[in-house]
Amino acid sequence: MKNMTAQRSKNLVTHLFLILFGLFFLSPFLWLVSTSLKPDTELFLWPPKWIPSTLMWSNYPDAIGYFPFFTYLRNTLGITALATIGVLLSCPVVAYSLARIPWKGSKPLFGITLILMMLPYQVTMIPIFIVFKKLGMVGTNVPLWLPAFFGAPFYIFLLRQFFMGLPRELEDAGRIDGASEMRIYSRIMLPLCKPALLTVALFQIIGSWTDYQGPLIYLSDESQYTLMLGLSSFLTQHGAEWQMMMAANVMITLPIIVLYFVVQKAFIQGITFSGIKG
């Protein structure tokens, strides 16, 4: 009996803390949505008003009219699709070679992969920019997706760990039957690592969608801009029209949050898997 009351009061304290912190994490979202639906006359009220007197749904189409939203959307989708196809084609093959094919190069190559995961992006950023500049590709979106076709250390690491966990017998059976390595890979091993591939695809989709630094460096013509560049130039051009900015913000952030809810499980798995289970 005494134990139960103690447990209950402990739970109460936990709830209290979680609610307090929860408010800190949640209220910016509520404020974002609230502001995006306000008439401009209610933006600067003091005390702030949570629920607008009229819900200005028109802020959303208006915000779209403020900047070439659909052009930026198309650009972003194009880069995201190409980069995702790139990592899905390149990374699992390499990971398979590192994890399952007995050859001399696999160990040193894995070591290099680990080192490259630690290397700051800034160290190679400038020479890679100069190479693309010399190739005449600065100002196009090619530098934003082409490298994905040559593998990315983090995804290769993640997929290798996954391949390592699959039973040896699978490919031995294939080899006894005389199947080629390519066939064993594409027919037996690749279908088995669908969950890991989904994780990689998700990371890349979010990575490309939210990338700011890459487009900032490589794109100069506004017709080439991505949503993130559009959003930041929206900020510099219409900084005082908070309701429009928040409407644009919701439209650009929402797809990622929806994606999260659709594939929540794979997401969490991916994060923990990449974090410590390696």
Added chain:
Amino acid sequence: MAANDNVAGTVKTVRAAKRGSSSYERKMSLYGFLFALPWILGILIFSAYPLVMSIYYSFTTYSILDPGQWVGGGNYKDLMADGTFWISIYNTLYYTFISVPLNILVGVGLALMLNTKIRGQGIYRTIFFLPSLVPAVATTIIWLWLLNPQFGLVNYWLEKIGISGPGWLGDEHWSKPSLILMGVWGVGQAIVIYLAGLQDIPQDYYDAAEVDGAGTALKLRHITLPLMTPVIFFNLIMGTIGAMQNFVLPYTLTNGTGSPANSLTMYVMYLYQNAFNYLKMGYASAMAWILFLIVALLTVLIFITQKRWVHYQGKE
């Protein structure tokens, strides 16, 4: 059972036979190489060559427009005399040394609370995780509005409890704390990793401790926290590397200026300005290598302290 043993036996024989044959080994080497070829090319084109060139550029005045001149250690010497360089180092270390421990504290604390059998766990988890999905540029816009000194929600709440709020991002003394606050908002991904770590702790340990009469505090101190140290260690390393390279938030918050009074000029931002605004690619390359050294040094230091505080299961 017998059939399985048989198959396993055959497989072992076949494997042994194949290992012995050099034609098999040659075949595997070829396949291994071909499968890894995209990445081998990737390393050569996007890592090895740029690394060599980056070292070379750091000793020149390369600027894209002109091939530049060999200046030896000139860039490094100029950096030592560059006031903005030192300000950016100070800002970056300030940010890193406060935000990384703070994020670990908040992250572990919230993970511990979320790990108790409590109602609405799923809702809490979602709430804490969501902000880490918000793109950095979007985060910037949300917080610029929340931290607005005149009309922002934060100062309104502070006023309600009798505190007159500061100018936040507009005040050079409060701009870095603002940035740190925004970082805490994105702690959700780390919480997920801590939670996974917590769920890996065997229940037996707690059962045994309870038999010995240990209370909540003792269990936390002698079981949970020690067994969490590998995960905390991982987050400490990744957090430090990430914080040292913080770019998008300070850049978009200040439209690339680092204002007020350079208080938000972070190291990587100043590197970017040198490379792409002033086209001092050689100078920026030298900065990149100094960054690499600082990050490597911090990582090594954390690794050295590892023996003192990181406990690995089954290694004691």
